[in-house]
Amino acid sequence: MWAGGDSADNSSKPWQSYHTVYTNAKAGMDGVDQEKVQRVVYEMSKGSKYFENEERKEADMRQKVESMRARCAKLSAADISHHQKFV
Numbered sequence: 001m002w003a004g005g006d007s008a009d010n011s012s013k014p015w016q017s018y019h020t021v022y023t024n025a026k027a028g029m030d031g032v033d034q035e036k037v038q039r040v041v042y043e044m045s046k047g048s049k050y051f052e053n054e055e056r057k058e059a060d061m062r063q064k065v066e067s068m069r070a071r072c073a074k075l076s077a078a079d080i081s082h083h084q085k086f087v
Contacts, residue, residue, distance in 0.1 A: 045051040
């Protein structure tokens, strides 16, 4: 579950990149440790069909991003200026 940021940091704390809805806008939630909640939700979600599907979607998205970056790196200055005329 990609949330951006440093991937080395996410590998040591994978729950930080797991997208869960967390809000402390409820009564009594002001002092709750958000990282602990994310870690518990992540650990409890492992192995579920939803979790596996989200992991698959995340891997697909990362592959698409890498493909786009590779295509972008291959563009020449002439290609970029040519396509800017049409935008």
